[in-house]
Amino acid sequence: MSGIPRHVAIIMDGNGRWARRRNLPRAAGHRAGGEALRRTVEACRDLGIEILTVYAFSTENWKRPRAEVEALMDLIVEYVRKEREELIRNNIRVVNIGDTSGLPAAARREIESIVAATSQNTGHVLCLALNYGGRREIVEAARALAQKAARGEVRPGEIDEDMFRRHLTTGDLPDPDILIRPSGEMRVSNFLLWQIAYTELWFTPVLWPDFGPEQLRQAVEAYRQRHRRYGGLSLEDA
Numbered sequence: 001m002s003g004i005p006r007h008v009a010i011i012m013d014g015n016g017r018w019a020r021r022r023n024l025p026r027a028a029g030h031r032a033g034g035e036a037l038r039r040t041v042e043a044c045r046d047l048g049i050e051i052l053t054v055y056a057f058s059t060e061n062w063k064r065p066r067a068e069v070e071a072l073m074d075l076i077v078e079y080v081r082k083e084r085e086e087l088i089r090n091n092i093r094v095v096n097i098g099d100t101s102g103l104p105a106a107a108r109r110e111i112e113s114i115v116a117a118t119s120q121n122t123g124h125v126l127c128l129a130l131n132y133g134g135r136r137e138i139v140e141a142a143r144a145l146a147q148k149a150a151r152g153e154v155r156p157g158e159i160d161e162d163m164f165r166r167h168l169t170t171g172d173l174p175d176p177d178i179l180i181r182p183s184g185e186m187r188v189s190n191f192l193l194w195q196i197a198y199t200e201l202w203f204t205p206v207l208w209p210d211f212g213p214e215q216l217r218q219a220v221e222a223y224r225q226r227h228r229r230y231g232g233l234s235l236e237d238a
């Protein structure tokens with residue numbers, strides 16, 4: 001199929017509502033969200049989507065009750081352990097664009113280990129945004145560049161978009177082609193602020209734990225129908 005997005009980003013939202021509707025604890029919603037992630041990774045492979053970036057834990061999520069944060073961290077450890085062999089076998093490279101150093105030790109170890117074990121993989125990329133915040137990422141890139149300038153390693157006049165981009169945690173990953181947000185919310189919530197400048201946005205009322213290959217196919221179809229003009233004119237307009 002032509003026009004398949006190369007990079008899909010997803011805000012995995014709606015786990016709590018999914019659980020509440022079933023009278024289940026929020027942690028059960030996150031667990032079902034982990035299953036949806038597993039299905040979606042597989043569906044991306046089937047569709048030939050090269051990169052999947054998922055918002056798994058934001059820098060703001062620390063404000064949630066301690067028990068929920070702990071359940072999420074346990075789930076991340078469990079997910080990585082369970083999926084490890086599958087990710088390796090399928091030649092998937094796992095990266096984390098969040099601040100791994102701020103995670104509890106067990107989660108940090110598991111993430112660092114899967115990132116190292118898959119670093120040479122050349123197939124798809126599963127990019128986890130774990131302890132991630134878009135504004136913080138931009139501030140940190142600015143700080144790194146300011147430090148280089150203070151040390152005389154770059155001249156301020158040399159700093160351009162390309163240099164700035166390379167100081168973001170996404171580094172050389174291409175920008176997302178489409179950003180999907182399930183659960184009916186229509187916000188960006190501090191996700192990939194720099195990288196989504198020209199990204200197509202797609203929203204669905206389906207809650208993340210119910211998300212699967214069918215919703216991904218719908219999003220890809222919508223993406224293929226849209227004209228991507230990057231601020232210029234399409235051929236018909238010219």
Ligand code: FPP
Nearest residue numbers: 012013014015016017033034056075076079
């Ligand atoms: C938002 O739903 C979701 C999160 C804060 C966590 C996302 C995490 C997962 C899907 C777990 C799996 C992740 C990995 C890497 C294994 P919400 O709780 O804000 O839902 P609500 O808005 O309905 O309350």
